[in-house]
Amino acid sequence: MRDRSFAPTRILTYLVATLFAAAYLAPLLVVVLNSLRTNEEIAQSSMIGWPQHMAWGNYALAWSGFCVAETCAGIRPYMLNSALITIPATIFSTLLGAVAGYAVSLWRFRGDVWIYGIVTLGLFLPQQMRLLPWTIVLRDIGLINTLSGLVLIHTIQGLSFTVLFCRNYYVAIPHELIRAARIDGAGFFRIFWRIILPLSGPILLVTVIWQFTHIWNEFLYGVTFTPGQQQPVTAALIALSAAVADIPQHGVQSAAVIIAALPTLLIYLFGGKYFVRGLTAGAVK
Amino acid sequence: MAALSIRSLSKRYANLEVLKGIDLDIESGEFTVLVGPSGCGKSTLLNIVAGLDRASDGTIEIGGRNVNDVLPKDRDIAMVFQSYALYPSMTVRQNITFGMECRHVPKAEQEKAVANVAKLLQIEPLLGRKPAQLSGGQRQRVAMGRALVRDPLLFLFDEPLSNLDAKLRVEMRMEIKRLHQRIGATIVYVTHDQIEAMTMATRIAVMHQGRVQQFADPDTVYRYPANLFVARFMGSPPMNTMPARLEADSSGPVVVIGAGRPDEVRLHLQGYDAAASYIGREVVLGIRPECIAEGERVFSAAAGPPVIVTAPVELVEPTGAETIVLLRLGGEPAQARISPDIRPTPGTSAAFALDTRRICLFDPETERLIA
Numbered sequence: 001m002r003d004r005s006f007a008p009t010r011i012l013t014y015l016v017a018t019l020f021a022a023a024y025l026a027p028l029l030v031v032v033l034n035s036l037r038t039n040e041e042i043a044q045s046s047m048i049g050w051p052q053h054m055a056w057g058n059y060a061l062a063w064s065g066f067c068v069a070e071t072c073a074g075i076r077p078y079m080l081n082s083a084l085i086t087i088p089a090t091i092f093s094t095l096l097g098a099v100a101g102y103a104v105s106l107w108r109f110r111g112d113v114w115i116y117g118i119v120t121l122g123l124f125l126p127q128q129m130r131l132l133p134w135t136i137v138l139r140d141i142g143l144i145n146t147l148s149g150l151v152l153i154h155t156i157q158g159l160s161f162t163v164l165f166c167r168n169y170y171v172a173i174p175h176e177l178i179r180a181a182r183i184d185g186a187g188f189f190r191i192f193w194r195i196i197l198p199l200s201g202p203i204l205l206v207t208v209i210w211q212f213t214h215i216w217n218e219f220l221y222g223v224t225f226t227p228g229q230q231q232p233v234t235a236a237l238i239a240l241s242a243a244v245a246d247i248p249q250h251g252v253q254s255a256a257v258i259i260a261a262l263p264t265l266l267i268y269l270f271g272g273k274y275f276v277r278g279l280t281a282g283a284v285k
Numbered sequence: 286m287a288a289l290s291i292r293s294l295s296k297r298y299a300n301l302e303v304l305k306g307i308d309l310d311i312e313s314g315e316f317t318v319l320v321g322p323s324g325c326g327k328s329t330l331l332n333i334v335a336g337l338d339r340a341s342d343g344t345i346e347i348g349g350r351n352v353n354d355v356l357p358k359d360r361d362i363a364m365v366f367q368s369y370a371l372y373p374s375m376t377v378r379q380n381i382t383f384g385m386e387c388r389h390v391p392k393a394e395q396e397k398a399v400a401n402v403a404k405l406l407q408i409e410p411l412l413g414r415k416p417a418q419l420s421g422g423q424r425q426r427v428a429m430g431r432a433l434v435r436d437p438l439l440f441l442f443d444e445p446l447s448n449l450d451a452k453l454r455v456e457m458r459m460e461i462k463r464l465h466q467r468i469g470a471t472i473v474y475v476t477h478d479q480i481e482a483m484t485m486a487t488r489i490a491v492m493h494q495g496r497v498q499q500f501a502d503p504d505t506v507y508r509y510p511a512n513l514f515v516a517r518f519m520g521s522p523p524m525n526t527m528p529a530r531l532e533a534d535s536s537g538p539v540v541v542i543g544a545g546r547p548d549e550v551r552l553h554l555q556g557y558d559a560a561a562s563y564i565g566r567e568v569v570l571g572i573r574p575e576c577i578a579e580g581e582r583v584f585s586a587a588a589g590p591p592v593i594v595t596a597p598v599e600l601v602e603p604t605g606a607e608t609i610v611l612l613r614l615g616g617e618p619a620q621a622r623i624s625p626d627i628r629p630t631p632g633t634s635a636a637f638a639l640d641t642r643r644i645c646l647f648d649p650e651t652e653r654l655i656a
Contacts, residue, residue, distance in 0.1 A: 179337050180370035184431075185358035185387035194383070198374030 035059070035254035042250045055251055062256035066240065066249075075256050077229065078236035082216055082260075084147050085232055089154035090211040094204060096155065097162020102196050104163070105170040106178050107188065116167060122160030127220050130157070138225060145227050153225070154215045161214075162207045169203035170196065202274070209271045213264045233260045287349065288313040288439055288471040289334065294343030296329055296495075303329050305495040307343070311473065311488075316465050319475045320482040321492035322518070327475045328443060330492075334473065335441055336360050348438045358387070363432035364441040367448060369424045371416035377427050378412040381434050402430045405464075422453045429464070442474040446481065458484060479519045483507065491515045509645070513652040516571045516645060522609065525577075527617035528649070529570035531563045540570055540644065543615025550594055550615040552641050559656035560646050568655065571645035574609070577621035580636030592639045598629045612637065 034042060035058055036051040064074040071077075103109075104116040134153055135144070143149035173196070181191045222232040231239070240256055268275075289311040296304040303326045311317045319327040332338040334345060336357035345352050352360050363384075371380050378399055385395045403409045406426045416424055425445060432440055445461075446454045462485050465472055476482060482489045483503045490500045491514075499511035510516035516524040530544045538557055542550040554560070560568070578584075580593055599618070600611040608628060610621045612635075621637055629635040646655040 174368055174370065176366040176368050176370035177372065179332075179335075179357075180364065180366055180431075181372070181383070182337065183335060183357045183362065183364050184384035186383070190387065195372050195374065 031254045031257055034250050035258050037251050039249055039251050047250065058251040058255035059259065062252045062259055066252055066256070071229065075233055075236055075240070075259060078231055078233040079260070081147060081226075081230060081236075082232040082234070083263075085150045085154065085222075086212055086215045086263075089151045089158065089215050090208055092151070092155040093158030093162050093211050094207045097159055097207060098166045098197070098200060098204065099192060100159065100163045101166025101168075102170050102192050103188075105167045106173060106175065106196070116163070119163045120160055122157060123164070131220070131224060134221070134225070144225060145230065147226070147230060149225055150221060150232070153221055154211075154218065158211050158215070161210060165207050165210070166200070166203055169200070173199065205271060205274045209267055209275045212267055216264050287311065288315070288347065289473065290344075290346040291330075291334070292344045292346075294330070294333065294340050294345065296326070296333065296338070297341045303495050304333075304340075307495075307497055309490060309497065309500060311471065313471050314469050316462075316472045316474065316485055316487045317490060318482040318486035318488075319473065319490050319492055320479055320518075321477065321498075323477055325492040326495045327477075327492045331364075331441055331443055331473065331475045334439075335362055335364050361438040362441055363435040363437040363439075364443065365428045365432050365445045367444040369416075369428040369445075369448075371424055371427055371431075373416055375415070376412065377408065377414055377416070377419070377430075380416070380427060381412075381431050384431065384435055398434045402434045405433065406430050421449050422457060425449065425457055429461075433464075433468075438471065440470050440472045442472060444476055445474075447476070447478070461485060480521065483519070489519075491518060493518070508643070509654060510571070511654055513569060513571070513647050516647070516654075520573060522574050522620045522622075524571045524573050524645070525614075525619040526569050526571045526647070527614065527619065529568055529615075531560060531566060531568050531646070533564045538564060540568070540646065541615070542570060542617055546616055548596075548613075548615055550596075552592060552639065552644065554641060554644065556642070557644075557646065557656045563646070563648075563655055567649050569647040569649050569652070571647060572619065572639070573643065574620040574622045576640035576643045577612075577619060577623075578638050578640075579623040579627045580638050582624075582638040584638065584640040584642075592641050593636050594639055595634050595636050597634050598631050601628055601631055603628065610635075 030048060033049070033051060034047065036054050036056070037049065038055045038058075041052055041055075042049075062074055064076050065072065066074045100119070104112045138144040138149045138152075143152060177195060178191060181195055186194065216232075217234060218232070219234040219238075223235040223238065226232070226235070228239075237253075237256060237260055241253060287310050289309070291307050291309040294304060294307040295302065307330060309317075319330060321327050329338060333340045334347075336352065336355060340353070347360055347362065371377075372383060375383065381399050381402060382395045385398065390398075399412070403412055406429060408423065408426050408430060411419060411423055411427065416427070419427065428445070442461075446457055449457060458481060461474075464470075465485075474481075474485065482491075483506075486503055488500065488502050489506045491498045491506060491511075493514050499506055499515050501509075501511075506515060506519055510519060510524070513526060516526060527542060530541045532539045532541055532544075536553055538554045538560060540552050540554055542552075576584075583591060594614065596612045596614055598610055598612050602609040602611075603625065605625060607622045607625050610623055610629060612619055612621055623629075623637075647653065648655055
């Protein structure tokens with residue numbers, strides 16, 4: 001029998017949980033509400049308030065009409081930039097991470113532990129510290145101020161996470177599987193493609209969600225390494241607030257923020273349960 | 286033709302020597318079982334033969350060809366693993382054809398080979414299933430099918446039955462033996478289970494501490510264990526071993542257990558000429574539990590008058606098929622296998638018949654078999 005009585009501890013638990021949830025959700029609520037209010041309305045009352053009538057126009061304006069840095073095309077081109085950075089970088093870093101994780105977990109070779117250690121060390125280096133080295137690298141290979149440069153950065157930096165995730169997942173795969181395949185005559189890549197990859201669904205989903213969210217939301221490299229028209233949406237949002245510094249346009253800004261957050265929100269809504277499940281999924285039977 | 290020759294093979298990991306100079310010659314068509322306790326090096330040896338691991342020293346020849354530097358896939362071997370190692374995402378059919386696919390065998394030939402093996406192992410209805418949908422015994426069969434389809438010079442089995450429950454293990458044991466008799470394959474089979482070794486092998490290599498202790502047919506290993514380790518490892522319950530003294534009287538050598546005690550046991554030996562130099566010295570006496578039986582037992586009509594000993598009974602274990610009795614011979618503990626319907630009372634003494642023809646004598650220093 002489950003205890004269904006409302007014991008004091010249970011009430012306290014719900015109370016604390018509700019408080020935390022409210023604290024986390026309040027900013028989102030404010031932005032959503034403001035995205036549906038007209039500028040006049042916000043100016044007359046305050047930043048916090050219920051919309052008098054739904055100002056859906058904010059979204060249309062934010063998407064394709066608003067002026068950012070002397071171009072009046074809304075945030076649509078910047079969303080495209082973000083997609084052009086995020087999608088390839090997510091795919092590359094996930095695939096490379098899977099191959100590397102497979103190599104360090106299932107093919108023991110001299111120095112494998114060191115290589116794994118050095119790759120995952122990247123997790124602990126602050127972003128700012130890597131800014132200058134990346135500047136030099138991008139300059140020397142001629143990718144500075146390009147989307148490809150950002151794809152490269154995110155692919156390589158993402159490896160720290162993707163190798164960690166994949167390696168820890170593949171470690172649970174029995175080595176006898178690899179031995180059997182070697183006797184059957186399969187090599188490194190055939191074993192990966194035919195045996196390991198079909199088992200990797202859960203962990204690939206986890207790394208894709210993780211990488212997509214992080215790269216999409218990334219700001220520092222985006223603002224540093226790309227000029228005006230090439231910027232990802234996170235950087236463009238700042239430019240947008242700068243552009244409206246004289247006459248605040250909170251409604252449109254809020255709508256732009258919501259649009260920019262939409263891809264990761266959707267990924268979370270649809271993939272969130274797999275994410276939690278995948279992170280805790282252990283052995284492959 | 287020697288299907289497999291191993292010459293002074295050794296394997297070291299840093300400071301640990303797991304294989305110390307292994308020499309084995311396995312003839313074509315033989316069912317060789319490598320048996321020993323865990324950590325004796327038997328699986329390492331098998332992995333080196335398969336090419337999954339490298340030897341530190343020595344040579345390996347398969348079918349007369351030195352394979353030291355040959356990749357596993359080119360050694361003309363097939364292997365069955367303890368965990369079966371079936372590819373989880375593939376169907377049974379794909380599991381079986383994967384090796385042929387890697388070797389670019391034409392599709393039509395693959396189909397034919399799968400059909401043959403599936404028929405042989407009676408797994409036709411399973412071909413479309415995934416490994417997760419199979420029982421332990423079925424997985425075991427598929428794993429064997431994957432090996433059989435290759436038709437290699439050498440089959441390697443790495444403890445293939447240890448993941449099965451007791452009943453299925455006995456069934457599969459018979460099935461593997463039947464399969465060997467039918468297709469006449471050369472098999473090297475690793476196990477820690479001495480019953481598997483005794484029942485299936487044409488020759489047994491008993492391994493311990495990185496060395497082959499004895500390499501002989503099952504009867505020889507059982508009847509004439511090369512040393513005390515083999516004597517105590519093979520057989521269940523194991524051979525009774527106890528300190529004794531070898532003496533001689535007018536009729537020949539006499540082995541005395543508990544010499545000088547009031548209950549000392551004196552056993553006359555016949556045909557133990559090899560032990561002559563040990564007369565007057567300490568030895569280790571070995572006697573199998575089935576060579577100690579109830580007093581009425583006649584071991585062999587030709588054996589002459591039975592040797593009867595009266596000994597105190599300490600413990601009685603009825604197993605159904607027989608009764609195991611723990612008794613004392615000249616003060617030394619020993620196990621006897623007697624008829625199931627005879628149950629001596631613990632704490633009393635009873636008469637036991639001894640088959641003295643099958644006593645083994647070991648050197649207490651070198652632990653080697655004397656006679």
